[in-house]
Amino acid sequence: MGEQTQVQAKPETQTPPQSQLQPRSPPNSDSTLVSNSPVDLPPNPSNPSKIPIRPQKIRKLSCTPSSKTPQTTASSATPASTKSRRKSAPKSSSSRGLPQIIKPLSANGEIDNALLHLRSADPLLGSLIDTLPVPQFESHHSPFLALSKSILYQQLAYKAGTSIYTRFVSLCGGEDAVCPDVVLSLSAQQLKQIGVSGRKASYLYDLANKYKNGILCDDALVKMDDKSLFTMLSMVKGIGSWSVHMFMIFSLHRPDVLPVSDLGVRKGVQLLYGLEELPRPSQMEQLCEKWRPYRSAGAWYMWRFVEWKGTPTTAAAAIDAGNVQPLQQIQTGQETQQHQLQLLEPINGIGNLGYLTIFRLKACIWSQ
Structure with missing residues (x-):
């Protein structure tokens, strides 16, 4: 029993140097490395020991904080990004809503949706819608x-x-x-x-x-x-462009087609908004932007509006002494030969038919 107490006392006397070694361990470790190694070796192991350790620490520091920072930035950016995404959501929804827009006007309920939108988007056109009959696309x-x-x-x-x-x-x-x-x-x-x-x-x-x-x-x-x-x-x-637009409206019944070069539509826009001059094709996009996504129905009402007003649509504007010339060619002179040919189609038909409007001509050609 006495020996056991002595054995226990001996480690108790050895513990203080261990406590003394703990705070002084870094300098002693470095000194031991320098003392145990030859003259040429201390810089080599010390340098590689420092070189890999530092980049490792740097890498850890760069990874952990960067991993944290992107998380924080991501977390902090998520509200902004979500806000931006939420702000851009209408655009994406509009682009994703294209299949609904591509739904033809001849489908059930599409004419009602088009008229509801046009009435709310354009009060002037809304009053015209209440006056004229409902469009027919067959x-x-x-x-x-x-x-x-x-x-x-x-x-x-x-x-x-x-x-x-x-x-x-x-x-x-x-x-x-x-x-x-x-x-x-x-x-x-x-x-x-x-x-x-x-x-x-x-x-x-x-x-x-x-x-x-x-x-x-x-x-x-x-x-x-x-x-x-x-x-x-x-x-x-x-x-050309005119034929494609007429095909899209009267054959495929696409809802959002604006034939900007059609003189009947341009004349209707001039009468609707009380413009002094016939709007140029480049102005038509801006004037009729509010009609989206049902510009085809708006164009239909422009043809009917011109007919209802009793205006000879393009005959008085484009026919001079029996010579038929596309008005867009007179104004810009920049249309290609193929597109100029297409612009002659409705004008020639109207010139030979007197006061028969473009609307009747289109309805006869494309709907029968």
Whole structure:
């Protein structure tokens, strides 16, 4: 028992130097390293020991605080980012809402939605909506047939265009038989015999070839967005911006199409807002911006408004001594030859038909 107490007392006497060594351990460790190593070795181990330790500490410091800081910055930035996202949410929602906008005006309830929006967005147009009848968008033609029909009616009076179109349909074997293969099977001489010019025949062939090669098809045109549709159809010979806009409104019933180069729509905007001069196509976008996303219905009311006012739409503005000239060409002189040709389509029809308005001409060509 006495030996055990002595053994216990001995470690008690040894404990104080351990407590003394703890605070002095860093300097003693360094001194031991220097003392135990030769002259050349202390700098080498000390330097590498310091070099890896410091970057490790730096890395740890840079990682841990950076990991914390991005968390804090992320946490602190999240409200701002969420706010910005919330602010940008309407834009994303509008872009995500495109499928609803692409819903045709002929769908159930879309006309009511369009009129409700136009009444609240534009009081002047709202009073016009209450006066004029409700728009009607009906078409029983396939996209290929509608585009072929628009080519045949170019630069012709309605009666002459209807006569040629009727013979064309009969030559193909009926409206249901009008397809790319049938059109390509017709010779230029056959088309010439029914009154189709060589230029229009080349337009029909180009349209049919793009269908046959898979560049265009009816299903793709129906599902295509407005911008892509405009780009693809503009590649077809004889189809310009005006024809594409009319096709989108009266055949596909797209709700947000504004034919800025159409003189009837521009005349209606001038009458609606009491403008001294006919608005330029570049001004139409700004004037009709409030109509989005139902600018097609707004354009429809502009045609009807001009007709209701008894104004000869584009006849008085574009016909001079029997010579038909596109007003946009007179004002800007910058349209391409193909687009100038398309601007001649409605004007020529109206010039030969007297006071028949653009609206009636469009309704007859595209809706029947």
